[in-house]
Amino acid sequence: MKLFFKITIPIGISFILFFSLLLNYIIVLEEKTISEFQNSVRTISQNEFENRKVKMLNMEEDYLDFISHLASKISFKYLYNYNQETIIKPLSEFVELKSIEAISIFDASNNENFITLIKDDNGAHVIDKLPDFFDTYKKFNKPIFEINEKGETETYGHITIYYNDFLVERKLDMQYKKILSTLEKSEKQNEQAVNKLFKNQTVLIFVIAGLLSIIVFFLIQRLVLLPLNKLQIGLNSFFLFLQNKKNSTQRIELNTSDEFGQMATSLNNNIVVSSKLHEEIHELNVNLEQMVEEKTQKVTTLLNNAGQGFLSFDNHFIIDEEYSKECIGIIGDNFVGKKISNLMFEDKEKQEFFQNVLLDTLNEDDEFVQDSLISLLPTSISLRDKAIEVEYKILEDNKFMLILTDITAQKILEKKIKEEQEILKMVVSVVTHKEIFFDLKNDFEEFCNEDFEYIDFIKTPLNNMNRLYRMVHTFKGTFLQLFMNESANQIHKIESSISQLIKNSNTTNEEILKFLKDIHFIGCIENDFKIIKKVLGENFINNENLITISKESIKNIELKIASFIDTQKVPDYHSRELLSSIQQLISINLMHMLSAYTKMSYQLSHKLEKEIYEFEIIGDDNLLIPESFKPFIKSLIHIFRNSADHGIESSQSRALNNKDQIGTISCNFEKDNNVLQIIIADDGQGIDTEKIKQKLLDRNIDVNKLEENDFFKYIFEDNFSTKEEITQISGRGVGMSVVKNELDKLNGSYEVQSTVNVGTTFIFKLPFYD
Amino acid sequence: MLNILIVDDSTIMRQNLKRIINDLGHNVTGEAASGNDAIFLAKEFTPDLITMDITMPEMDGIETTKILKKKYPDVKIIMTTSHGQEDMVRQSIKNGAKGYILKPVTKNKIEDIIVKLFNNKVKHAKQEEITREFSGLV
Numbered sequence: 030m031k032l033f034f035k036i037t038i039p040i041g042i043s044f045i046l047f048f049s050l051l052l053n054y055i056i057v058l059e060e061k062t063i064s065e066f067q068n069s070v071r072t073i074s075q076n077e078f079e080n081r082k083v084k085m086l087n088m089e090e091d092y093l094d095f096i097s098h099l100a101s102k103i104s105f106k107y108l109y110n111y112n113q114e115t116i117i118k119p120l121s122e123f124v125e126l127k128s129i130e131a132i133s134i135f136d137a138s139n140n141e142n143f144i145t146l147i148k149d150d151n152g153a154h155v156i157d158k159l160p161d162f163f164d165t166y167k168k169f170n171k172p173i174f175e176i177n178e179k180g181e182t183e184t185y186g187h188i189t190i191y192y193n194d195f196l197v198e199r200k201l202d203m204q205y206k207k208i209l210s211t212l213e214k215s216e217k218q219n220e221q222a223v224n225k226l227f228k229n230q231t232v233l234i235f236v237i238a239g240l241l242s243i244i245v246f247f248l249i250q251r252l253v254l255l256p257l258n259k260l261q262i263g264l265n266s267f268f269l270f271l272q273n274k275k276n277s278t279q280r281i282e283l284n285t286s287d288e289f290g291q292m293a294t295s296l297n298n299n300i301v302v303s304s305k306l307h308e309e310i311h312e313l314n315v316n317l318e319q320m321v322e323e324k325t326q327k328v329t330t331l332l333n334n335a336g337q338g339f340l341s342f343d344n345h346f347i348i349d350e351e352y353s354k355e356c357i358g359i360i361g362d363n364f365v366g367k368k369i370s371n372l373m374f375e376d377k378e379k380q381e382f383f384q385n386v387l388l389d390t391l392n393e394d395d396e397f398v399q400d401s402l403i404s405l406l407p408t409s410i411s412l413r414d415k416a417i418e419v420e421y422k423i424l425e426d427n428k429f430m431l432i433l434t435d436i437t438a439q440k441i442l443e444k445k446i447k448e449e450q451e452i453l454k455m456v457v458s459v460v461t462h463k464e465i466f467f468d469l470k471n472d473f474e475e476f477c478n479e480d481f482e483y484i485d486f487i488k489t490p491l492n493n494m495n496r497l498y499r500m501v502h503t504f505k506g507t508f509l510q511l512f513m514n515e516s517a518n519q520i521h522k523i524e525s526s527i528s529q530l531i532k533n534s535n536t537t538n539e540e541i542l543k544f545l546k547d548i549h550f551i552g553c554i555e556n557d558f559k560i561i562k563k564v565l566g567e568n569f570i571n572n573e574n575l576i577t578i579s580k581e582s583i584k585n586i587e588l589k590i591a592s593f594i595d596t597q598k599v600p601d602y603h604s605r606e607l608l609s610s611i612q613q614l615i616s617i618n619l620m621h622m623l624s625a626y627t628k629m630s631y632q633l634s635h636k637l638e639k640e641i642y643e644f645e646i647i648g649d650d651n652l653l654i655p656e657s658f659k660p661f662i663k664s665l666i667h668i669f670r671n672s673a674d675h676g677i678e679s680s681q682s683r684a685l686n687n688k689d690q691i692g693t694i695s696c697n698f699e700k701d702n703n704v705l706q707i708i709i710a711d712d713g714q715g716i717d718t719e720k721i722k723q724k725l726l727d728r729n730i731d732v733n734k735l736e737e738n739d740f741f742k743y744i745f746e747d748n749f750s751t752k753e754e755i756t757q758i759s760g761r762g763v764g765m766s767v768v769k770n771e772l773d774k775l776n777g778s779y780e781v782q783s784t785v786n787v788g789t790t791f792i793f794k795l796p797f798y799d
Numbered sequence: 800m801l802n803i804l805i806v807d808d809s810t811i812m813r814q815n816l817k818r819i820i821n822d823l824g825h826n827v828t829g830e831a832a833s834g835n836d837a838i839f840l841a842k843e844f845t846p847d848l849i850t851m852d853i854t855m856p857e858m859d860g861i862e863t864t865k866i867l868k869k870k871y872p873d874v875k876i877i878m879t880t881s882h883g884q885e886d887m888v889r890q891s892i893k894n895g896a897k898g899y900i901l902k903p904v905t906k907n908k909i910e911d912i913i914v915k916l917f918n919n920k921v922k923h924a925k926q927e928e929i930t931r932e933f934s935g936l937v
């Protein structure tokens with residue numbers, strides 16, 4: 030309809046304007062013609078009138094001339110006779126004539142007025158003298174004469190006729206006025222006629238304009254609006270169909286051959302193609318929706334059965350409604366709408382930290398920084414006595430997701446495995462380091478049974494306590510070395526109470542003794558020993574020198590370790606190491622035996638917060654050694670341990686000495702000409718001969734007689750240690766003497782090369798016949 | 800090859816880091832023992848990456864990071880930290896650090912962080928390129 034108004038109204042208005050202008054023009058033209066016509070009529074009638082007036086006036090004069098002539102003829106007789114009385118009657122008839130006002134006759138013979146007659150209401154009467162105003166009247170003078178027999182004119186007097194010509198004039202004017210009024214009347218009639226015509230024309234024009242407008246409207250309606258409307262309806266239905274508000278679409282029913290028809294045809298073609306496509310897409314969509322729904326269902330099922338809790342929360346840490354079932358098991362019921370931070374952490378500070386970190390991530394665009402922040406959050410928490418592993422994800426729209434995994438069972442299992450591993454470690458280390466174990470056992474039993482004789486009452490309490498502390502500390506270290514952790518822990522407690530005692534300066538020797546008697550020392554090691562007995566049998570503990578471990582128990586241990594390795598998905602290097610250690614008990618392969626020390630040295634240095642490069646033993650993989658070599662090879666652990674503990678310096682001091690911060694320990698062996706040579710070297714600080722000298726001087730040995738190399742042999746002596754501070758690791762220096770002892774049994778020899786700040790090399794040579 | 804500035808008050812840590820960084824084929828442009836040194840050296844060498852000890856006497860790593868980021872917004876800073884310093888790390892990140900390495904610093908950790916920090920860019924650029932090409936095909 031808008032289009033209709035847009036087109037029809039302007040066309041209608043322009044029609045009206047055009048015809049109005051045309052009408053105006055015609056009217057002006059008509060008016061001009063009429064007025065011209067009227068003017069010409071007026072002029073003509075006026076001229077005519079004027080002519081007539083003149084003619085009439087002339088006629089009047091002729092008439093009066095005739096009258097006066099007549100009167101003069103008549104008057105002659107009377108004048109000649111001088112008959113005044115009788116002339117009155119004929120003369121009155123003249124006076125009574127129209128226009129004539131008076132007649133006077135002059136008697137020329139007497140030179141006097143003969144008679145004067147004036148017009149009155151009854152005809153005429155004689156008057157002596159005419160009033161003066163008669164002078165203004167027009168007059169006709171005619172002589173009164175007679176023609177005698179001689180033919181001569183003989184004048185007797187003259188007659189004067191006074192007449193009033195304005196009467197004629199007035200009459201004419203009256204006539205003229207009459208004509209004028211008629212003219213005006215006709216003009217008026219004309220005007221009315223014109224007005225009527227004008228009115229009719231106006232109406233006609235409007236009718237024509239209206240008709241034309243209607244025709245135009247119909248044409249527009251028929252040729253433009255109708256097709257447009259049809260197109261609109263068709264397109265609307267098509268679009269409704271596209272928007273899925275209608276099930277089908279219609280063709281545009283427009284079969285004209287004009288542009289609209291062509292447009293409709295091409296649109297129809299497109300609609301057919303598009304609707305086909307749309308139907309296909311719709312079908313695909315429906316399929317896709319179904320698939321998505323199925324997938325979502327699958328994912329939900331998956332999530333619910335994943336054994337993990339999935340939940341999300343917003344930037345106010347309020348938990349959303351969607352979560353996986355497992356969450357209920359982990360967090361409990363009714364957590365939706367609560368604050369996740371309060372549920373996860375009891376500690377206010379931790380809650381705040383959690384919130385701050387997550388809020389910080391929202392301000393970060395950099396994924397790496399986000400990850401860095403997220404990694405600051407705890408990965409495992411304890412919730413309702415359960416160990417829960419937590420993963421964090423940042424979702425869109427300022428939301429976060431938590432993935433919670435209950436790892437309690439795993440943790441318990443791990444703990445159990447760890448305990449078992451610890452036990453196995455202990456058992457294996459006891460078996461493989463039998464000498465140390467028995468030394469330790471004997472020392473400790475001696476320590477417990479001596480009735481504390483080492484408390485020397487002559488010495489100060491502080492001296493005694495320091496000594497005591499050192500002894501206890503050494504025991505602790507040695508137990509730790511053998512992985513007898515339970516014993517070490519117990520002893521650590523005693524150590525702590527001794528250090529408390531030391532702090533109290535008033536402690537007396539008696540008090541120390543009393544303190545010691547109250548302690549159940551043997552109880553400290555009971556548990557570990559029980560386990561060792563259980564695993565290795567009573568015989569093992571009781572027969573120090575003669576080892577009789579049944580092959581069965583070895584096999585059992587081996588199987589147990591092997592089963593650990595099987596149950597764990599991740600490669601368990603500890604267990605593998607244990608396994609190889611236990612296998613070494615049965616088959617004696619030198620490489621095998623020595624290899625155990627590489628890992629140990631590496632771990633040891635780590636424990637001491639030092640760093641060494643990982644190293645491998647270099648030598649013949651297949652070299653088998655006699656049973657008798659075993660104790661010596663085992664004793665070499667002390668050499669490795671000394672290298673790690675005393676040889677390699679802390680990285681700081683290495684750095685200060687411009688050495689590689691990471692230390693090197695190396696070991697190689699070679700059998701040549703019936704001699705087995707084993708070399709163990711480190712690039713540590715070397716052996717400080719000055720300190721050995723000092724020690725020897727303390728023992729009143731004359732050091733001046735000794736050569737450089739001789740100093741080293743003292744370190745193989747019993748109870749010789751240069752390190753002032755007795756460390757857990759190196760114990761009391763028993764190690765080196767053990768090595769020397771075993772070496773002697775095999776008739777072996779040794780060589781020590783050591784340079785301060787460069788390193789130490791031990792070379793052992795053993796006679797070895799095939 | 801990246802230019803890396805090491806900031807740590809401990810000589811050992813610095814040398815350790817330097818060795819690792821050199822092993823990884825990068826260039827140590829400077830070693831600063833304090834926050835002030837770091838600011839001076841950063842101006843001198845304009846490094847791509849700075850490793851920053853979080854605890855240092857006088858000016859700590861957080862403060863130094865703040866100043867450095869203000870002066871050189873493009874420099875990437877990685878904190879070296881110990882357990883229990885999580886909140887300090889958070890502060891550092893707020894002040895512009897990219898991430899952190901938990902001590903003891905190892906070759907793997909450094910390599911990992913460098914790859915993530917610097918190769919991701921390359922990756923992203925590549926991804927965008929692929930996306931563009933793909934959308935062009937569609």
